[in-house]
Each structure stands twice: as structure tokens, then as C-alpha cells.
Amino acid sequence: MAAARPTPADPFPGVTALSREPGDQRAVPPELGTNSIAVLNGPTFLYSDSCGDVPPGTIGGLVHMDTRLLSGWVLTVNGAQLLPLRGETIDHYSAQFMLANPDVPGLPPDSLAARRIRYVGDGFHERVELLSFRTERVRLEVRLAVAADFADLFEVKSGVRNRSARITRSHAPHELRFDYSADGFAASTQVRSDPPATRVEGDDLVWEVELDPREGWHVDLVVPLPTGHRVMIDPLGGDISQVIHRSTDNPLRRWVEDRAALHSDNSVVERATNRSRFDLAALRLDLEIRGQRVMLPGAGLPWFLTVFGRDTVITAYQTLVAGPALAKGALLALAGLQGRTCDDFTDEESGKILHEFRSGELTRTGVKPYNPNYGTADATQLWLILLSEYWRWTGDDDLVRSLRDNALAALTWIDEFGDRDGDGYVEYATRSPEGLGNQCWRDSPDGVRFSDGRMPVLPIATSDLQGYTYDAKLRLAELADGPLADPALARRLRADAADLFDRFNRDFWIEERGGFYATGLDGDKNRIDSKTSNMGHLLWSGIVPPDRAGAVVRQLVHPDMFSGWGIRTLSREDRPYNALGYHLGTVWPHDSSIAVLGMARYGYRAEANQVSIALLEAAEQFDYRLPEALSGYVRERTLFAVPYPTACSPQAWAAGAPLALVRAMLGLNPVDGRLTIDPVIPPEIGRITAERVRAFGQLWEVEAVAGTGHVRRSAGPPADGRSPAAPDLPRLSAPAMGTGPK
Numbered sequence: 001m002a003a004a005r006p007t008p009a010d011p012f013p014g015v016t017a018l019s020r021e022p023g024d025q026r027a028v029p030p031e032l033g034t035n036s037i038a039v040l041n042g043p044t045f046l047y048s049d050s051c052g053d054v055p056p057g058t059i060g061g062l063v064h065m066d067t068r069l070l071s072g073w074v075l076t077v078n079g080a081q082l083l084p085l086r087g088e089t090i091d092h093y094s095a096q097f098m099l100a101n102p103d104v105p106g107l108p109p110d111s112l113a114a115r116r117i118r119y120v121g122d123g124f125h126e127r128v129e130l131l132s133f134r135t136e137r138v139r140l141e142v143r144l145a146v147a148a149d150f151a152d153l154f155e156v157k158s159g160v161r162n163r164s165a166r167i168t169r170s171h172a173p174h175e176l177r178f179d180y181s182a183d184g185f186a187a188s189t190q191v192r193s194d195p196p197a198t199r200v201e202g203d204d205l206v207w208e209v210e211l212d213p214r215e216g217w218h219v220d221l222v223v224p225l226p227t228g229h230r231v232m233i234d235p236l237g238g239d240i241s242q243v244i245h246r247s248t249d250n251p252l253r254r255w256v257e258d259r260a261a262l263h264s265d266n267s268v269v270e271r272a273t274n275r276s277r278f279d280l281a282a283l284r285l286d287l288e289i290r291g292q293r294v295m296l297p298g299a300g301l302p303w304f305l306t307v308f309g310r311d312t313v314i315t316a317y318q319t320l321v322a323g324p325a326l327a328k329g330a331l332l333a334l335a336g337l338q339g340r341t342c343d344d345f346t347d348e349e350s351g352k353i354l355h356e357f358r359s360g361e362l363t364r365t366g367v368k369p370y371n372p373n374y375g376t377a378d379a380t381q382l383w384l385i386l387l388s389e390y391w392r393w394t395g396d397d398d399l400v401r402s403l404r405d406n407a408l409a410a411l412t413w414i415d416e417f418g419d420r421d422g423d424g425y426v427e428y429a430t431r432s433p434e435g436l437g438n439q440c441w442r443d444s445p446d447g448v449r450f451s452d453g454r455m456p457v458l459p460i461a462t463s464d465l466q467g468y469t470y471d472a473k474l475r476l477a478e479l480a481d482g483p484l485a486d487p488a489l490a491r492r493l494r495a496d497a498a499d500l501f502d503r504f505n506r507d508f509w510i511e512e513r514g515g516f517y518a519t520g521l522d523g524d525k526n527r528i529d530s531k532t533s534n535m536g537h538l539l540w541s542g543i544v545p546p547d548r549a550g551a552v553v554r555q556l557v558h559p560d561m562f563s564g565w566g567i568r569t570l571s572r573e574d575r576p577y578n579a580l581g582y583h584l585g586t587v588w589p590h591d592s593s594i595a596v597l598g599m600a601r602y603g604y605r606a607e608a609n610q611v612s613i614a615l616l617e618a619a620e621q622f623d624y625r626l627p628e629a630l631s632g633y634v635r636e637r638t639l640f641a642v643p644y645p646t647a648c649s650p651q652a653w654a655a656g657a658p659l660a661l662v663r664a665m666l667g668l669n670p671v672d673g674r675l676t677i678d679p680v681i682p683p684e685i686g687r688i689t690a691e692r693v694r695a696f697g698q699l700w701e702v703e704a705v706a707g708t709g710h711v712r713r714s715a716g717p718p719a720d721g722r723s724p725a726a727p728d729l730p731r732l733s734a735p736a737m738g739t740g741p742k
Contacts (some may be wrong), residue, residue, distance in 0.1 A: 031061075036060065041093040041120040041235070042285050043298065043305050043359075044225060048073070050084040052097040052126075052347035056147045057110075059156055062124050064225050066306065066360030068156055069189040072147025075116070075128060077140055080104045082114050091280035092650075093235055094119035094243040106140065106429075119244050121234030124223040132211040142207040144221070148178040154361035154368060157303060173197040176205060185361040192222045204339040224382040237540055239381075256281050260322040262662060262695045265686025268616050271624040272658040279625060279650035280319060280326070292336055296329035300628060300651035306356040307333055307372075309379025311653055312388045314590060318656030320393050321663045323694045327390045328399065334383055335406040337372055337412070345369045351413030353379040355439070369434050371450040377418060377428035377439045380410045381468035387477030392670045395696045404484055407476060411493075414469055420459050424503055425470050425521065427459035435476040440464055441591075442532070442569065447583035448519060451530045451574040456522035463517050464534045466504050467541030473497040474542075501543055513573070514558075515551040517544075531555060531571035533588075538593020539602055549602040556595055557607050564635025565590040565618045567611060577632075585632035586644050589615055590653035593660040600664040607681040612661040613682060617641075619658065660689065666704055668711075670695050675711045679704035 035050035047060040054073040062070035082099035089095045099114040101107055111133050118126040132138050150167065151160040156459035163180060170177045174196035178189045197205040209217050220240065220556050222410045236242040285307065297319075299311035312334065316327040339352035346356075346369040355376035363371035384407060389398050397401065400407075428439035438447045440462040448456060474492045480490035508518045510529060518527040526537040535552045537623045538544050544552055555561060560572040566587035570577050577629065578584045592611055599608040618641040619626045628651040629644035648654075666688060667678030675695050681688060681704055690702040691714065699714035 012026065019693040020325065027247045035087070036496055036631065037087050037089060037095055037097075037647045038301060038307070039089060039095050039118060039120050040301055041094055042281060043287070044120050044124075045302055045305060045688070046070070046118070046120060046124060047302065050087045051082055051099060052087060052095075052118070053074075062223060062271060063153060063302070063656070066153040066358050067187050068151040068153070068365070069148060069187070070124070070146065070191075070223065071149040071151065071160075072145060073573060074145040076143045076145070077112065077114070077130070078104045078107050079141070079143075088253070090243055091119075091235070092278070093121065096243065107134075107140075111138075112140075112586060118241055119236060119240060119243050121236055122238065123225050124491045125236075125238070125240045126221045127218055127240050128221070129216060129218040130209070130211070131216045132213060135213050136214075138211050140209040140211065142209055142219070143201075144191075144205045145178055145204050147369065148180075150178075150180040150187050150361070152188075152362040152368075153358075154360065154362050162690045171200045171203070173200055175206075176200070176203060180202075181286070182361075185364050186227065188290040188699045190224055192224070194220045194222075195586075222248070222419070226303075227669045258692070259559055260690055262688065262690045266684060268620045269622070269685055269688065272616055272619040272626075273513065273662060275619075275624040276655045276658050277322065280315075280322075280548070282650060283652050283655070284326070287333070292332060294329040294333040294336075296333050297326050297652040297656075297670065299653075300471065300648035302648070304361070306650060307337070309334060309353045309355050309376050310382060313338070313353075313382040314594075315652040316654045317382075317386050317389055318593065318653065320389055320588070321659050321668060321693065323391060324394050324396075325667070327386060327393075328396075329359065331383070331387055331399070331403065334379070335403055337451050338406055338409060339374055343374075345434070346374055346405070346434050347430055347435055348372075348374040349417040350414055351380065351409035351411075352417065353410065355379060355436075357441050361563060363686075369432050370433065372543070373432075374436075375430055375432065375435045376443075377426055378441065378464075378468055380413050380418070381426075381465070381472040384472040384476055385468065388472075391479060393695050395673060400479055400483040407479070407484075411476060412475075414472070418465075418469070423461075423525070425461040426465045427432075427523075428465075429459035429523075442534075442583040444582040445575070446581075448528060449530055449576045449584070450528055451573075451576075453575040456520070456526070456528050456673050458523050459468055460520050460522055460528070462520035462534065463504075463508050463527075464541075465509070465520075466535040467543045470497050470500050470742055471502070471541040498600075505544055505545060505548070514555060515548070516555050517552065518525065527731065530576070531561065532572045533561070533567045533569050533591050533595060536567060536598050540594045540597025541598075542601065544602070553599055553602070553604045553607050556599070557610060559634075562614075563587055563630075563632050565630055565641050568632045570632075572632075579632040580645065581632075582629070582644070587630040587632055588628070588654075588659040589618075589626040589630070593657040593664075596661055596664045600667065605664075605667075608664050609680065609682045612665060613634075613684065615661060622649075626657055627651065628654050666690075666702065666709065668702065675700050675702070677702065677704060677709045677711050679707060679709040681706055681709075 036047055038047045039043055044064040046062045057074035061068045080102050083102050085098040087097040095118055097116040100110045101112040103109040114130040146407050150163055168179045168181045174193055176191040179185050191634035198208040199206050248457040256277055259277050264270045270355055283298045286295050297315045299308045312330045316330040316510050320327050324614050334353050339348045339350055342349050352374050354372040354374050355361045356370050358370035370702045374632050387541040420427045436443050437445055442448055474497045477490040482485040510518055516531050519530045519532045520528045536556055540737050556567050561568050569586045596608045596611050627649045629646035629647050631642040633642050665681050669676050673696050687705040693700040700711055701714045702711050
């Protein structure tokens with residue numbers, strides 16, 4: 001692939017301007033504007049503009065299980081769209097829009113008040129309310145124009161093919177119905193109306209309404225979700241009035257109340273972690289995986305609300321400090337979908353943990369290899385790491401034993417399939433014509449480059465894969481000595497890890513430019529000599545010798561890599577650097593949080609805190625929610641944090657990052673059935689306290705300030721079994737439309 005194209009002028013010295021590289025997966029259809037609003041619940045979401053409308057031909061609409069059920073949803077009164085006064089989400093699954101009329105024949109401006117209330121539960125529910133301020137009786141034509149294109153989510157972000165010839169309609173005043181069937185895939189959309197429409201014109205519901213002065217009118221609309229695809233429990237039980245009344249007893253509040261809660265003298269820390277709790281609740285998936293119901297985090301809105309390997313595991317790891325439920329669900333779900341055979345089209349191999357699971361037409365009919373897709377070389381090791389970390393926090397021997405066969409199958413994949421050429425390193429090279437070229441976390445087409453911009457030849461053994469493999473084998477050895485009761489396996493795994501440690505530190509270390517680890521080895525065993533944030537993952541994995549850790553930390557916090565908001569994915573020293581390159585200079589909060597955990601592991605607490613504070617200050621600028629990625633611009637030159645142009649938000653491992661940062665500050669770790677604490681709290685953070693921390697089947701309370709702290713067992717929840725009432729849910733701002741590779 002060609003290097004980034006130069007631009008006539010460089011707005012920031014030392015910063016490469018954005019270029020659209022081949023393979024860029026940004027959305028082609030028009031977007032909804034910066035004030036777009038989304039509601040979501042599990043694998044279902046709806047994007048609209050600030051009026052609540054979904055104009056046909058945009059990337060908005062109602063999407064369920066990767067299929068767009070509504071592609072148009074436009075309300076007009078007397079032929080004109082209403083004007084937005086304010087639209088906001090209430091909870092992640094609900095929103096309200098306050099509107100007024102423009103100047104139209106027979107209706108002066110602002111003489112009609114309108115409100116739209118909506119939520120996603122067992123279906124998409126919306127109520128439209130009108131109130132007349134005219135001093136005489138007024139006659140209105142209220143029209144809802146509906147469209148359903150049944151586009152696959154992959155098409156929504158790249159260009160939708162016309163399915164109209166295969167879409168049939170059976171409309172009535174109380175219901176519009178659209179049915180689509182082709183090539184073994186079928187979907188339907190129903191729009192139910194109460195009261196029924198006065199008439200149906202094409203795909204429009206039309207009501208003729210007459211209102212006296214101060215008289216109101218409303219209509220309730222429901223789009224049921226397809227049967228057989230359960231989502232999260234309906235938070236309002238079909239009662240849309242609860243969006244405004246905001247019942248204090250719903251599944252979301254109960255789930256959030258059950259998680260650990262953090263308080264701090266620093267309001268940014270408290271608000272960022274609180275936002276994380278609610279965003280993670282919003283991204284939960286309640287799915288059936290091969291006959292078993294599990295709850296786990298989806299990766300991010302809008303393109304990645306599904307089961308992933310890497311994203312799901314890392315998010316679950318980050319959030320163990322807040323409770324083990326998501327980690328357990330992730331372990332069970334991914335074990336249920338573990339590879340069982342070899343399939344070139346999907347990159348499936350026996351024992352391999354998947355990359356991505358999809359449910360839309362393109363995957364169900366075999367056009368895309370995502371049902372599931374196994375194109376990742378790191379999810380298998382990360383699954384073993386999560387299994388170990390879950391056990392360390394819970395002592396759940398039974399779950400570990402129940403997953404013994406899955407763990408051994410994962411180990412077999414690492415040793416037999418992961419090492420493609422027998423050199424002792426895990427490599428990747430897709431066999432699928434639709435597969436990703438890069439199958440590490442830097443999975444964009446140009447995410448792995450030499451320092452001079454050259455593209456490496458396959459197969460590629462990136463450094464992070466080796467670190468994960470080293471950590472996974474040591475952790476599995478610990479489990480083999482413990483609940484798996486296999487000391488021979490434990491000895492073999494420790495010997496394997498020691499050998500990998502020695503070879504890796506011989507083959508991947510580069511003495512030049514201050515000393516650093518290569519991004520990887522290419523297919524010709526050349527060191528890929530770019531400086532990347534992968535070095536932070538190596539610290540997290542523990543594969544770095546203590547005498548080299550200082551050099552690695554210095555590289556990570558050097559101004560060429562540390563932007564002032566976080567650690568860049570690629571150093572400014574290297575030719576491919578681009579402040580807006582997906583993996584070529586952006587700052588990913590989850591990536592930086594992994595480096596923070598790694599620096600803390602080696603005792604570089606001041607440097608870890610430096611990065612942590614920067615990320616938390618960035619979160620403050622985005623209503624305390626870290627986006628998927630930030631640009632790599634120098635903080636001192638831009639003065640404020642700049643998001644990556646199409647970053648997902650909320651995004652799971654970005655939401656988990658503040659929890660990982662706080663864990664690093666506290667030095668909080670489970671050790672032999674108890675929680676230990678070794679705090680180094682920066683002065684600007686002050687005191688940190690946490691309650692309802694779950695470990696080993698008990699509740700714990702944590703308190704720390706500066707370098708002192710303590711952990712004690714909690715008395716538990718109140719006698720009635722209920723946790724204290726949670727504060728009002730924070731309002732979720734409209735997520736941006738991220739389109740980077742996964």
C-alpha cells in the first residue's frame with residue numbers, strides 16, 4: 001500500500017494531514033449531522049437526526065442484529081418537517097425531542113407544540129404528541145413516511161444495494177408491513193399505529209387531525225422486533241410513559257446498582273468511572289450462544305454491537321474490578337463459539353477463539369465470512385488470560401474446570417496452528433479472500449508498517465502476540481497447578497514460557513534509537529522496525545526483562561509517542577506517522593490503559609499516573625466519556641483533545657479504560673483469596689474510595705490517598721437485599737459513527 005499522500009499545506013508543524021488510503025472503511029452514505037441522536041438496547045439501535053427523523057439515503061435507521069429494519073422515518077405536519085428545539089437521550093435506550101412548526105399555509109410558526117418520545121425495548125416504541133396554541137380550531141395533516149431497505153450493516157457503511165424488487169408490502173391503517181426474502185434470508189418490518197391512520201398513501205401513514213385551542217392529540221407507534229431474537233429485557237415493559245416518569249425500578253438501574261461504585265476528591269475521576277458503568281450497561285448483549293444464555297459487552301456503537309473476541313475479552317478484563325459478571329459471560333460465550341474445524345473462508349481452526357460474530361444477510365448467505373469469523377491471532381491467548389484473571393478475582397474453581405477442554409484446545413491452537421512456520425512464534429496470514437490482512441489489534445490494512453513506510457510480507461508475528469502467548473502460558477500453568485490439578489502440564493508450560501522469553505528478547509529487541517522492541521517479524525523474519533504502542537502491551541504481559549523496562553517506559557512517554565492526551569499508536573519519528581491514521585499515530589484509550597497497567601506492573605508508577613491523568617482530562621472534554629480513539633495531535637498545539645473523525649462512542653474498551661486506570665493507581669490486585677492494595681495516588685486526584693467491589697464471593701470496601709490505603713470486607717448489602725439507590729443516569733450524548741476495521 002502506498003504511503004500517505006502529501007497535502008499542499010500542513011496545518012500543524014510535524015503532523016501529517018489526513019489522507020484517504022485504499023481500504024479506508026468510512027461510511028459512504030450521507031451522515032445525519034453532528035446532532036444525531038441514538039438509542040440502543042443490546043444489539044438494537046436507532047440513529048436519527050435532531051428532529052427524530054431518519055431521512056432516507058442516510059446512515060440512520062433502526063438496526064437489529066445487523067439488519068436495518070427502518071431506513072426512513074420522517075414526520076411532517078401540513079407537508080412540512082418540524083423544527084428542533086431540543087433533542088436529548090434520557091437513558092441509553094430512550095430519547096425525547098421537543099419540536100415546533102415552521103411557517104406553513106394555515107399554520108403560523110410556533111403555533112403547534114410537538115414532542116416525540118421513543119425507546120428501544122422488545123421493539124421500537126414512539127409516541128408523537130401535538131398541542132395547539134391557535135386561538136381557533138385548526139386542521140392538520142400528520143404524515144409519517146416510512147421506508148425499509150433491509151440493508152446489512154456492512155452495506156449501511158459502504159453502499160446499499162437495491163432490494164426493492166424483493167420487498168413486498170401489505171399495508172392497512174393500523175399497520176404497515178414490509179417483507180423481504182432472498183437467497184434463504186428473510187426479514188420483516190411492521191409499523192403498528194394506535195390510533196389507526198386515517199389513510200395509507202404508498203408507504204406513508206396519514207392522520208387527519210382537528211384540534212381546538214389548547215387541545216392535544218397523540219399517536220403511539222410500535223415496530224416489534226423479529227421473534228426468536230431476544231434482546232435485553234424490556235426496561236419499561238411496553239409503557240412508553242415511563243420514559244418521562246423514569247421509573248426507579250428497571251433492569252438497567254438494578255444492574256448498575258449491583259456494580260462497584262467509586263468516589264474521589266477529584267470529580268473527573270468519579271464522573272468518568274460512573275459514565276463507564278452506565279456505558280457498559282448500555283453495551284451489554286444478552287444473547288443465546290449455542291443454546292446458552294449469556295451476558296457480555298458488545299464492542300461499540302454503531303458498527304460493532306456484537307460479540308467480538310479481542311474487544312470483548314479486553315473489556316471484560318478491564319471491568320473485573322467492578323464485578324465478574326461480564327467476564328464470566330464473555331468466557332462462556334467465546335468458549336461456546338470456539339473453533340471446531342478448519343475452514344479457509346472463515347479462518348476457523350480447531351481451538352481458535354473467534355474474531356467477530358454477525359447475523360445480517362451477507363453473513364447468513366455466505367457473502368461475508370462473519371458467522372462467525374475467526375480472523376484474529378490474539379483472541380485465543382487473551383481468552384486464556386481472562387480465564388486466569390477471572391479465577392484470580394473469584395476463586396471459581398468450578399468454572400475453570402468446566403472450561404478445561406476449551407483451555408486445552410486453545411493451547412493446542414497456539415502451539416499447532418498459531419505457529420505457522422514452526423519458528424516458535426505466533427503468526428497470522430488470512431486464508432480467506434474476505435479476511436483482514438492484519439489480525440492483531442492493529443487490524444487496519446496499513447496498521448503494521450516498517451519505519452520507512454514499507455508494508456511487511458506475510459505471515460507476520462507481531463510483538464503483542466508473543467507477549468500475550470507468554471502471559472497465557474504462565475497463567476494456564478497457574479491454573480494447572482490449581483483447579484486443573486495437572487502439575488506436569490504446569491511444568492511444561494513454564495518451560496515453554498521461559499524459552500519464549502529468551503528467544504523473544506533476542507529476536508525482537510533493537511538497540512538503535514534508544515532501544516525498543518520491534519513491532520514484529522515479517523514473513524522473511526525481518527524486524528519490523530517501527531516504534532509502536534505495542535511496547536505497552538509487552539509490559540502488561542510481563543515479557544520485558546526488568547533491565548529493559550526503563551528504556552521501554554521512556555519510549556512510551558517520550559514526546560514522539562506521548563501526545564499529552566495518551567500514547568500514540570505510532571511514533572512521530574516514523575515515516576508513516578499520521579495524527580489521524582487509524583493505527584498510525586492516533587491515541588486509543590484502551591491501548592494506553594494497557595500500557596498504564598504494564599508500567600505499574602514494573603513499578604513505574606509516576607509515568608503510569610502521567611498517562612492516566614492525561615486520559616482522564618481528555619474524558620472531561622467529551623462529557624466524561626472517552627471515545628474509541630483520539631487524534632495524535634500535540635496537546636500544546638491544539639489546546640484541546642481532538643477525536644478520531646469517526647470514532648465509535650460509546651465503545652466498550654474505551655469505557656473500560658477509566659476502570660483500568662484507577663486500578664493501576666490503587667495497585668489493587670487479588671492475591672490468594674484476598675484483595676491487596678499498593679496505592680500511588682497523584683495529589684491532583686486526592687482520596688479514592690470504592691464500595692461493592694466483588695472478589696471471592698464477597699463485597700469489599702477500598703480507600704486510599706497518596707501512598708496509603710486499606711481494603712476491608714464489607715458488611716454486605718442492606719437487609720432487604722437491595723443496594724442503595726443509584727443517582728440519576730447520566731444523559732448519553734449522540735455517538736459518532738465509527739467505521740474503522742475490526
